Amino acid sequence: MxxxxxxxxxxxxxxxxxxxxxxxxxxxxxRAFRSGxxxxxxxxxxxxxxxxxxxxxxxxxxxxYRVSPGDSCVLTTSCLFDHEPYAAxxxxxxxxxxxxxxxxxxxxxxxxxxxxxxxxLADYARRVGDxxxxxxxxxxxxxxxxxxxxxxxxxxxxxxxxxQEIAAELGTAREVVSRALKDFERRGLVALSRGRxxxxxxxxxxxxxxx
Amino acid sequence: MxxxxxxxxxxxxxxxxxxxxxxxxxxxxxRAFRSGxxxxxxxxxxxxxxxxxxxxxxxxxxxxYRVSPGDSCVLTTSCLFDHEPYAAxxxxxxxxxxxxxxxxxxxxxxxxxxxxxxxxLADYARRVGDxxxxxxxxxxxxxxxxxxxxxxxxxxxxxxxxxQEIAAELGTAREVVSRALKDFERRGLVALSRGRxxxxxxxxxxxxxxx
DNA sequence: TTTCCATTGTGATCCAGGTCACAGACGGGA
DNA sequence: TCCCGTCTGTGACCTGGATCACAATGGAAA
Numbered sequence: 001m002x003x004x005x006x007x008x009x010x011x012x013x014x015x016x017x018x019x020x021x022x023x024x025x026x027x028x029x030x031r032a033f034r035s036g037x038x039x040x041x042x043x044x045x046x047x048x049x050x051x052x053x054x055x056x057x058x059x060x061x062x063x064x065y066r067v068s069p070g071d072s073c074v075l076t077t078s079c080l081f082d083h084e085p086y087a088a089x090x091x092x093x094x095x096x097x098x099x100x101x102x103x104x105x106x107x108x109x110x111x112x113x114x115x116x117x118x119x120x121l122a123d124y125a126r127r128v129g130d131x132x133x134x135x136x137x138x139x140x141x142x143x144x145x146x147x148x149x150x151x152x153x154x155x156x157x158x159x160x161x162x163x164q165e166i167a168a169e170l171g172t173a174r175e176v177v178s179r180a181l182k183d184f185e186r187r188g189l190v191a192l193s194r195g196r197x198x199x200x201x202x203x204x205x206x207x208x209x210x211x
Numbered sequence: 212m213x214x215x216x217x218x219x220x221x222x223x224x225x226x227x228x229x230x231x232x233x234x235x236x237x238x239x240x241x242r243a244f245r246s247g248x249x250x251x252x253x254x255x256x257x258x259x260x261x262x263x264x265x266x267x268x269x270x271x272x273x274x275x276y277r278v279s280p281g282d283s284c285v286l287t288t289s290c291l292f293d294h295e296p297y298a299a300x301x302x303x304x305x306x307x308x309x310x311x312x313x314x315x316x317x318x319x320x321x322x323x324x325x326x327x328x329x330x331x332l333a334d335y336a337r338r339v340g341d342x343x344x345x346x347x348x349x350x351x352x353x354x355x356x357x358x359x360x361x362x363x364x365x366x367x368x369x370x371x372x373x374x375q376e377i378a379a380e381l382g383t384a385r386e387v388v389s390r391a392l393k394d395f396e397r398r399g400l401v402a403l404s405r406g407r408x409x410x411x412x413x414x415x416x417x418x419x420x421x422x
Numbered sequence: 423t424t425t426c427c428a429t430t431g432t433g434a435t436c437c438a439g440g441t442c443a444c445a446g447a448c449g450g451g452a
Numbered sequence: 453t454c455c456c457g458t459c460t461g462t463g464a465c466c467t468g469g470a471t472c473a474c475a476a477t478g479g480a481a482a
Contacts, residue, residue, distance in 0.1 A: 054343065054346075054347065056347065056350070056351060062346075062350065064343075064346075074339055075339070077332065077335070077336065078335070078336040078339045078340060079336070080336075081329070081332045081333045081335070081336040084336075084340065087340065087343055088343070107325075110328055110332075111322075111325055111328070114318075114322055117318075117321055117322070117328075118292070121288065121292045121321075122292045124288070124289070124292070124335055125288065125289040125290070125291075125292040125295075127339070128285050128286070128289045128335075128338070128339065128342070129289060129295065129298065131339070131342050131343075131346065132265065132275070132298055132299070132342075134346060135273075135275075135342065135345060135346055135349060136265065136267065136273075138346060138349045138350050139267070139273065139349050139382050140267060142438090143438075143439070144438095162458085162459065162460090163459075163460070164458095164459080171350050172439075172440085173439075173440055173441075174459090174460090175439095175440080175441080175442095175460095175461085175462085176438090176439060176440070178459090178460060178461060178462085179439095179461080179462080181460095182460090182461070182462090192460085193448095194447080194448055194449080194458090194459060194460075195448095195458095195459075353468090354468075354469075373428085373429065373430090374429075374430070375428095375429080375430095383469075383470085384469080384470055384471075385429090385430090386430095386431085386432085386469095386470080386471080386472095387468090387469060387470075389429095389430060389431060389432085390431085390432080390469095392430095393430090393431070393432090403430085404478095405428090405429065405430075405477085405478055405479080406428095406429075406478095
């Protein structure tokens with residue numbers, strides 16, 4: 001399944017994309033955009049993943065969401081319409097290929113293509129929903145449940161992530177995650193090794209996470 | 212200044228609104244929508260204010276944002292595009308007049324009118340920005356600063372709100388707000404009376420709030 | 423005036439999570 | 453094999469804020 005933008009659009013809109021948009025490639029670890037930067041173009045990711053995060057004054061980073069092929073990035077649209085600089089940064093988690101849509105072309109596309117509108121707005125809707133959930137989670141402090149939820153979600157294979165990365169995901173401190181994980185291990189829910197967590201009892205984790 | 216939708220749209224779009232949208236009136240305290248409800252129409256508020264909030268399991272309510280004349284409601288668009296029910300409820304803080312735009316008409320309008328697109332997306336952008344700020348605030352727990360900020364913002368006139376209402380605004384408990392306010396009073400920043408807070412030193416509060 | 427409920431003030435206590443400070447443990451180079 | 457930087461594990465301690473439990477007060481309605 002390809003995630004090329006042109007494949008999803010009406011012919012006329014696809015032509016517009018072909019003529020006015022460029023393909024950009026970014027290496028793993030590069031920044032797609034930085035906090036405080038102005039927003040010049042809308043990026044449609046066709047391959048790879050961009051992690052969008054904010055960094056607090058105290059240096060703690062917090063992951064907001066990820067942009068995968070087929071997703072748009074709410075913050076970018078936010079910037080394009082609000083004319084404000086980015087409040088977050090985008091880090092490429094893998095090599096990334098994307099179509100850069102200049103602001104003018106973006107607006108034209110919105111007018112021209114119902115498919116494009118649907119893509120953009122549906123994604124917006126999803127993100128807002130996610131952020132509501134995050135807000136809720138951040139307010140009620142039940143770190144154990146949130147961690148269990150995160151692990152249960154990814155229990156298909158081994159979870160390869162350092163405790164530090166998970167802490168950023170949850171917006172907390174590494175030590176807190178380490179302790180909680182150790183607790184899970186003692187309860188037989190997971191097996192821990194360096195940079196990797198194997199889920200032994202996804203159902204149990206799910207129970208911990210769910211209401 | 213009127214906030215009627217038709218005044219902001221191209222003639223053709225305005226006609227569409229006139230023919231397919233109804234005006235609804237809601238009394239103060241009524242629910243514009245409820246948590247879990249399906250979303251049938253997009254509401255464009257022309258007069259009054261709707262407070263959008265989520266209620267946690269423990270009954271604590273948290274204000275997400277307010278919809279004033281000229282604003283749209285992100286959650287509504289969210290629902291229309293995501294086909295998911297509301298995750299929050301909307302309470303009319305005053306008598307409210309609104310234009311109800313059925314889902315179909317909403318989509319048509321987006322295609323037809325560049326002005327409408329700009330209204331909807333600009334509003335979306337603003338909300339997302341607000342939510343980022345809220346997330347940040349909720350994570351770093353410095354209730355004093357947040358409370359000071361809230362008061363400084365409204366320091367134009369006396370702030371008429373109970374401590375309970377302010378607590379909902381900040382997503383915390385009433386007692387915590389009472390104590391913080393009392394502390395501000397002792398420091399000469401505010402004067403407290405029943406259901407009302409007079410800001411005596413807006414600059415001082417601003418300093419407490421600002422970085 | 424009296425009643426009664428919503429609002430506010432406050433002490434006492436509790437607790438999840440944050441911080442600090444190290445000590446191992448692992449693992450990929452050199 | 454040894455070295456060194458990254459990851460983990462853990463104890464000790466701190467803290468803001470949440471909860472509980474009442475008392476006191478204000479003010480609108482009766």
